[in-house]
Amino acid sequence: MNRNLLFIAVVLIVGIACISLLEVTQGVISGFVFEQIPYNYTSKVWIPPTHPENPNEASLGGFYKINGKGKNFNFFLKLSGAEKAESPLDYTEDGLRGTGKIDEIKITWGTLYSLLNKDVKAAMFNTSFKGHMNLSCAAWTGVTYFQNDGKTFNGSFTIDGVMTDWEGTYTLQREGFRILGISDFIYYPNQEKSAAKSVRKTYYL
Template identity: 75%
Template structure:
């Protein structure tokens, strides 16, 4: 599976965290009323080249949508033209789809301060929450569990492909006006973990 697709999955984690922030900003005022409120969110996504020094290493761009009600949400990701360069086992024109749920959420003083200053990223990192989501794309399925304990934003994921399996962890942190992501993962032929290869990737969101 192309590593850009894996990075895209991590980008989605940040997008879904916006749902958690929406719950904080709304729930702090109306409590359980939020559980009945529908929402929609659309934004652009850009994945830089895997190897910027290689002129043949292109970037990926597109958009994602999140819609849901309360703590339950759906998402859809579309990477323009990616189906022309990716294997049909990894990505198709149908895009990436998934369903998620925010299991727990807790407002902190840092959350309130960030929302007051209209700092969405700060609110995300200062809010304690955990959740999970299921992913489907082309011929593979996956699941990820994510959490933020007000100090560390971490998660883990597994992906079951037709010929290759993936599993790993990731950490997100604030870096000035950007978000730095570091992912450590291993990929290997189905059920042959001893033949796995380790990869570490750093990227900015």
């Protein structure tokens, strides 16, 4: 190897090391690269009955889609048959729609390793990010804020309905090949928070 090639090799090694350092500590490169990437993901969702001992209470199933490019994305959730059991003010066959944005993102080595192994869910949990999403369904609107630090994925939400308001938190975690979601929230008549009732829901993605 002549001196010029050796010099180029050293520069490349130092450059890659600097980029890697920026990537791991600042997320500088990931933000630029991520902006160029289109994506489209669909998966099933299952919500167990709140009171499984009640034979008249059934579970709900459906699917969700996430598509977008870079930090901007759209979300769609449809639960089969839910419109038959819910008030038309709360849910209709048009489903739930969301428009969101990833405000911060930092791709890690765990992200890259998961993507190489085609494990999208692991890639999501290994990527640090923060974001928000505006929601609409039936007669209500809402907003959710979420974040993942590479260890814990959690968020909060508020919903403004025609007659009822909701607010709460949720946590997502891996459970085998599925994602387990646990949500704790309260709901109450408009402007009557003192009459709030508490609920805990679990669901699988």
